[in-house]
Amino acid sequence: MEHPVLLSTLLGIGEPYKHVFYTWCAMIILFVVGFLLRGKMKTIPTGLQNFMEVIIGGLEEFTVATVGEKGRTVFPLLCGIFLFIMVQNLLGLLPFCDAPTANINTNAAMALFVFLYYNYVGLRSWGPGYIKHFMGPMKPLVPLMLPIELISHMARPLSLTLRLFGNIRGEEIVLLLFFTMAPIAATFPTYFLFFLAKALQAFIFYMLTMIYLQGAMEHAH
Amino acid sequence: MLLGKLFKSFKITDKSYLSALSHAGTIGLHMVSGIVVGTLIGYSLDKWLDLYPWLTGIFMFLGIVAGFKNVYVDSKRLLAAQKEEDEKRFSLQAEDSSDKNTRV
Incomplete structure (x- = not known):
């Protein structure tokens, strides 16, 4: 099932590289928004600045309420992940565009980065004592708990990747199928549903990253 | 307008509901991914050390x-969030009723 008309095909970018092209599209959209707003920040926000402040302010409030004041140190990354995935997901709803998150490579890259980053934060905060996070609650159970904890930590990037990929790819396929069956009438209502689902997936990725960072920063149980 | 109403009816603007929804959505795959990773580690170790059924079985068990454990931790977090939310709601209700009492 292929997308009928794509901007990347029109620009001469092949099928295997289109997700890279659309990732750059998402980055350019975010950069443009940032540069547009940077020069003329107002005390009383209007328009686009208001919209972005609602999103970022709400996320910051949520992060600080969950992680505590320490959450402010990692908030730029968390907010960046949410906005980036949100824009990438919503690119799939635009005509001539495809969601880069519908390709497993984009998601695997982001999930591996999150995995490396939260372990780095844990090592930075605890030093060699970070190993206590993998040892479980009781001393005698350490030989059993260590492999279990290691496996459950390694399962994290896998579940992050597969969840985002499965949801977005599935939505793209459903949209294409509906479009071939009844071009406008069937796709229009699904747009609302998929808008919610895509926003929820971006939020889930953000929230899981936050939980992993929280787990790395707080005391071992 | 319509979109705003739709969002309100799905309670997507309510942050606690959103976080509960996303917590519940993650539980299923967390269980599966633990098993998959455990089995893959065991299988690749078996291929390397040529001990076929043993390490696959052991690591599959560890993966399960x-x-x-993932599901247990997730549901504990979900319950804690639920409890916190309930407490907040009850304290708000108490404040509301005390306001009414003072007014009367």
Whole structure:
């Protein structure tokens, strides 16, 4: 099932590289928004600045309420992940565009980065004592708990990747199928549903990253 | 307008509901991914050390336990969030009723 008309095909970018092209599209959209707003920040926000402040302010409030004041140190990354995935997901709803998150490579890259980053934060905060996070609650159970904890930590990037990929790819396929069956009438209502689902997936990725960072920063149980 | 109403009816603007929804959505795959990772580690170790059924079985068991542990931790977090939310709601209700009492 292929997308009928794509901007990347029109620009001469092949099928295997289109997700890279659309990732750059998402980055350019975010950069443009940032540069547009940077020069003329107002005390009383209007328009686009208001919209972005609602999103970022709400996320910051949520992060600080969950992680505590320490959450402010990692908030730029968390907010960046949410906005980036949100824009990438919503690119799939635009005509001539495809969601880069519908390709497993984009998601695997982001999930591996999150995995490396939260372990780095844990090592930075605890030093060699970070190993206590993998040892479980009781001393005698350490030989059993260590492999279990290691496996459950390694399962994290896998579940992050597969969840985002499965949801977005599935939505793209459903949209294409509906479009071939009844071009406008069937796709229009699904747009609302998929808008919610895509926003929820971006939020889930953000929230899981936050939980992993929280787990790395707080005391071992 | 319509979109705003739709969002309100799905309670997507309510942050606690959103976080509960996303917590519940993650539980299923957390269980599966633990098992998959455990089995893959065991299988590749078996291929390397040529001990076929043993390490696959052991690591698959460990993966299943890890999957259960993930679900356990997730549901504990979900319950804690629920409790916090309930407490907040009750305290708000208490404030509301005390306001009414003072007014009367």
